Amino acid sequence: MTPRRVRDTVLRVEGESPYDVVVGHDLSERLPQMLGVSVQRVAVVFSDALAELVRPVLDSLAAAYDVMVLPIPDGERAKKAAVAASCWEALGDAGFTRSDAIVTFGGGATTDLGGFVAATWLRGVRVVHVPTTLLAMVDAAVGGKTGINTRSGKNLVGAFHEPAGVLCDLSLLRSLPRPELVAGLGEVVKCGFIADPVILDLVEDHDVDTLTADSPVLRELVERAVGVKVDVVTADLRETGGTGSHPGREVLNYGHTMGHAIERTENYRIRHGEAVAIGCVYVAELAARAGTLAPDLVDRHRSAFASVGLPTTYSKAAFDDLLRAMKVDKKSRGSQLRFVVLADLAVPTVLAGPSVADLRDAYAAIGGRR
Template sequence: MKVSAIDVTAERPYQVVVGTGALELLPQYVAEQRRIAVIHPPVLREQASRVRTACDCQTLSIEVPAGEEAKTGETLQRCWNALAEAGFTRSDAIVGLGGGATTDLAGFVASTWLRGVTYVSVPTTVLGMVDAAVGGKTGINLSAGKNLVGTFYEPYTVLCDLSFLESLPVEEIRSGMAEVVKAGFIADPAILSIVEDDPAAALDPRGEVICTLVKRAIAVKAAVVGDDLRERTSVGRDIGREQLNYGHTLGHAIERDQDYRWRHGEAISVGMAFVAELSRRLGLLDDDTAARHGMVLRALGLPTSYPAESWPRLRETMNLDKKTRASTLRFVVLEELGRTAILENPDEDLLQASFEALSADAGSVTGGSEGRSETGESGTLG
């Protein structure tokens, strides 16, 4: 077993343990708990059984739908009922085993059951490891939008066992890499160079490159959330946790437009390409860095465009984004590698032109997981 730990120094400090075999450490983290409930999707039934066998305490298995279908009020109610029927108390713990959607749900269950019980997150995808499981955000979806109901609730620990990645389809690894690339643009440009040097190695779940990339991306998020757990209101270049939403305003709208048939990373990839083009047209970002978005993302096989005719639907959906405040549409934009800012209410024609520029990009990759000058244009750095 070869693991390393990344400290998250937020309100309740914890560690993210990364490496092959990290799951073997779970028993020591729940040793003081009387019982544990393992929330997991059906495909991880065997792994959940291994967890229950390894832990020297009573266990309860709660199966939930795979992916975003788990993050509903109905599934949440079912989890609560299962805990109630089993008589779970504050002496017990919840383990979230699965991808980002599962850990989002499990964390929300843990934060709300008896106003909060011990929670251990065991993400099994790249996306879960570098994004959803770190930072204390939990949530479920509504028909009106993604993650509109949620809490800030830090886990007791996060165990990122890289052996889980070996059984994933390449599409799932590729999706997670979008969030890794995001970390490169907003904070750690070395990530971009590593990907550019060998995109295929970045997608190899058994190699050292993916381990390095996962650790670097987690370190970026750990540093950001340690400084700003609850996403204070950002203004202009004074930006905290909100920088992690780079590419997400449009990305979340695309997810909803696709009824979540696209993987999260695919949608966020288009969102980053869009906001890079928006930043370029506003004169905030140089041409080369804007173009680099498309080159890095496409090298990984990620999409960077979306049909132009979908813009009216997407624009309407963005009004419901969590970052929209007092009817002010907000974007996290990039001024240079590692420096983000908040842009409020950019010109509507500029928004549409930036989006249509992506659709005209002949080098774009089409997403989908089924089978699963503009200098001087209006906009306010708010």
Template sequence: MDKTTRIAVGGDRPYDVLVGRDLLDPPQLLPGAQRLAVLYAPPMRGRAEQLAERARMAGVTPLLVEVPDAEAGKHIEVAASCWERLGAAGFTRADAVVGVGGGAVTDLAGFVAACWLRGVRWVPVATSLLGMVDAAVGGKTGINTAAGKNLVGAFHPPAGVICDLAALDSLSPADLAAGMAEVIKCGFIADPVILELVERDPAVAVDPAGPVLRELIERAIRVKAQVVSGDLRESGAREILNYGHTLAHAIEKVEGYRWRHGHAVAVGLVYAATLALLEGRLDAQTAQRHRAVVGALGLPTGYRAEAWPDLLATMRVDKKARGSVLRFVVLAGLAHPTILEAPSDELLHAAYREIAE
């Protein structure tokens, strides 16, 4: 039988992240729940129905709630429709919400749970690589608005997180590679062994049947767990997890959220490294390593040159900005993240020119 790894996330409301295969039993993480709202996007209908059946066997009444796939589901209208379903079913504070799917679905499920009755328990069942190593861990929930990505949300830690590795078997190679952008991020900010494992054999690193991908997932989760355990509300050290994300979120908005999040993060990582290099904080070898590792997985390393004015305007409303002051997470060396505050427009544009297509 496949082992289950438990990774502890500390803080005021500690919980475990379970990593293994064929893990579909959220009721065990939600003792006392009488009803379970299972939010899922259409591609995950079969998995959600399996989970609902497990709930029934445990004496819990499931409520299946289908939501739009990917970023299309992260809208206030979708959240409102979920709350209407909870109200019609008589959900109380003793009940719970489960999000089955990738990062978009778990972001939505967590936000729905955070707001219903001012907070009910919830469990993300991450079925994508991106969801496992990033969105499902840390208690950040949210939806998108016309102004930008994840600008409305709440910090609401889950009762536990389930990372079912069996779900990765059916992911497309493109989705697996995109999810690796968040793994690579963890390598650059905290755990260089991640980079070494990817560089050794990029194809093996994204093989869902092999042990290397599992090790990469567990290492990335441990990086995030360690950071969020000491800073739930992103008031300090947690900001380092946004490495590469300031430009990435701007690209996603400019693209109308049609780009994969991991593709945008990949470009954002290369940009942040270039920014640190030009500012004199990062050595050329480590900066070039970003481009090499990202490129080895077939991820993009640049973006459209003519998009710069729109990207800059969007970055100015980034969550890490303070007033009109832009702030970037950059490296002062491998695994040494720091904050670059108020870079000049000239520096920002110069770095972008280096990666522009």
């Protein structure tokens, strides 16, 4: 007997341009519905490392659309102005119009770059994201942020451009290298601390080795993490601020100020989710020194990230180098650093202008060099 297929989960992102995020298995048949009936031509932006994995998607689209391929470099090497320009030139040569559409297929770097190309070509064309990594499913593909890197830092050039839909096809995670899946859990655990503590219970109660592409627990973690992001971006799409003391969309950058600084000093050789895990532990230590977070929650940061195999210490860079990198963080205001911190579990707030002494001490607490 053929096993009954588990029903797809559909999470609706409301706002100016509502769209669905679908979580399930073998979702490629949903692509035409998300692209819409008026689309005739589709450009597929994908990492050149995924040339074989993307083939079924290309074949499926070719049955209904004129398909052009836009392979790009793998990982953060894709997020450069030169790569975006090469995509623009290809679209121009093909006569790509505003009624055509883009599909991104890959990890977060592909989603960011492909979304940015969609946002800027003819001031905006339709885009559907098909993330192939856990990190992209729970982070980059949802929320409409697109961007590229510069020498000064990560994602400093970009645009808000909401997709027409997102397909989180868990089947694609079967081919994902294990270290990449574990790294993606960094963003998942982060969501547990900022909004949904059930996520923490799930990762603490299950062995990380059981979290596979076909695991019901991993599926629930994806759905919960996506749900956190959907709620946040629905309330504050363009990061203009939350209500009361809540940071609004900035809350999604929990752990990212230090995390991005580590990525930059490592020349992006460290995985994003690993850097975020370290950054979350760092900011928990910083919040403790500022008097907003109890020691037991600092300890839980360490234990929760460690339970899924993520790093919680860092010592490869000098503090002053990281401080310079943090000062170009997008949340900074003038010369003042701002950090999303916790006042309690799932109670985020903003810490503005912490002392250099506290910043330095928090780095020492995660094993760093003063």
